Amino acid sequence: MSNYRDDQIKHFADVFKALSNPNRLRMFLHLVTCCVPGTVGSFDAEAGVSACVGDLGRDLEIVPSTVSHHIKELHRAGLIRMERRGQKIECWVDPVILRGLARFFQEPLAK
Amino acid sequence: MSNYRDDQIKHFADVFKALSNPNRLRMFLHLVTCCVPGTVGSFDAEAGVSACVGDLGRDLEIVPSTVSHHIKELHRAGLIRMERRGQKIECWVDPVILRGLARFFQEPLAK
DNA sequence: TCGATAATTCGACATATATCGAACTATATG
DNA sequence: CATATAGTTCGATATATGTCGAATTATCGA
Numbered sequence: 218m219s220n221y222r223d224d225q226i227k228h229f230a231d232v233f234k235a236l237s238n239p240n241r242l243r244m245f246l247h248l249v250t251c252c253v254p255g256t257v258g259s260f261d262a263e264a265g266v267s268a269c270v271g272d273l274g275r276d277l278e279i280v281p282s283t284v285s286h287h288i289k290e291l292h293r294a295g296l297i298r299m300e301r302r303g304q305k306i307e308c309w310v311d312p313v314i315l316r317g318l319a320r321f322f323q324e325p326l327a328k
Numbered sequence: 329m330s331n332y333r334d335d336q337i338k339h340f341a342d343v344f345k346a347l348s349n350p351n352r353l354r355m356f357l358h359l360v361t362c363c364v365p366g367t368v369g370s371f372d373a374e375a376g377v378s379a380c381v382g383d384l385g386r387d388l389e390i391v392p393s394t395v396s397h398h399i400k401e402l403h404r405a406g407l408i409r410m411e412r413r414g415q416k417i418e419c420w421v422d423p424v425i426l427r428g429l430a431r432f433f434q435e436p437l438a439k
Numbered sequence: 440t441c442g443a444t445a446a447t448t449c450g451a452c453a454t455a456t457a458t459c460g461a462a463c464t465a466t467a468t469g
Numbered sequence: 470c471a472t473a474t475a476g477t478t479c480g481a482t483a484t485a486t487g488t489c490g491a492a493t494t495a496t497c498g499a
Contacts, residue, residue, distance in 0.1 A: 226357070227350050234348035238487075239341040246337070249436045270446060283488055285447055304445050304496050319433035322426050325360045349457075381476060394458055396477055415466050415475050 225326055232318070235294035241287045244273050248297060248310045269305040336437055343429070346405035352398045355384050359408060359421045380416040 236242050274284040291297045299308045347353050385395040402408045410419045
C-alpha cells in the first residue's frame, strides 16, 4: 500500500537519479543557464532560451545517441521540456521545477 | 585537465547519486526531520536531534548491513555527519549542507 | 524525390549498484 | 571474562547504468 509521502520520495529519488550522472548534470546546467526564467514555452534560439540536442552534444562532446539517451532520462524525470521545431528538438528547463527542488531542501518532506 | 566548475559538477552529481536511492533518501529525510536546525554537533537522543544506525534500520525495515552501506554512502557524499557515542553511532544532517543544496537550485553553477 | 541534417532506437558491452546473510569488530555491563 | 548489543565488512547475486556505433526515422530544401 503506497501512500502520498512514499510516492513523493520515489519521485524525488528519481529526479536525483537523473541528476546523478555528471554528463547529464552538465546538460541540465547547460539548459538552466541558457534558459531565461519566466520564458516557459517561448522559443528563441537566437536569444538562447533553449538548446537542441545537437547543441548539447557538440558543447559537451558526447555522441548523439548518448545525448538522446540522457535527454530522455531528464525528460522522464520531469526535469526538462522538449518540443520539435522543424528538424531540431528544442529543450529547456521549466523554472517551476527548479523552484520545487529548492523548496525540497528548504522544507523537506514532513515525516 | 579538470577545472573548478568540473569538480563542482562532479561533487553535486555525487551528492545526487547518494539521494537517488529511495531507501537512502528516506534515511536522509528521516535524519533531516529529526535534526533541529542550528544544533550542529550538540547531541541529545531524547530530544531527537540525531538518530543511530539501528533506529534508521528499525523504522525503515532495512537490515543492519544495508543500513550501514547506505549510511556510508551518505557520509561519503558529505550529506551526513556521524560520531560514536558508546555502542551507538549517532548520525545527523548538517543544516549547512541543506542550505548549499537549496542554493544550487536557486543559483545554479554559472556557465 | 533525392540528399543532407537531426535525432532516436537497438544491440552490445563493461561497469556500478542494492540487497542480503554470515562472519567479524567494538563497546558496555554483569 | 562472558555475554549481549551495535555496527561493519565481505562475498554473492541479480539488476541497472553509461557508453558507443550501426541502422532507422523524421524533416527540410534544392
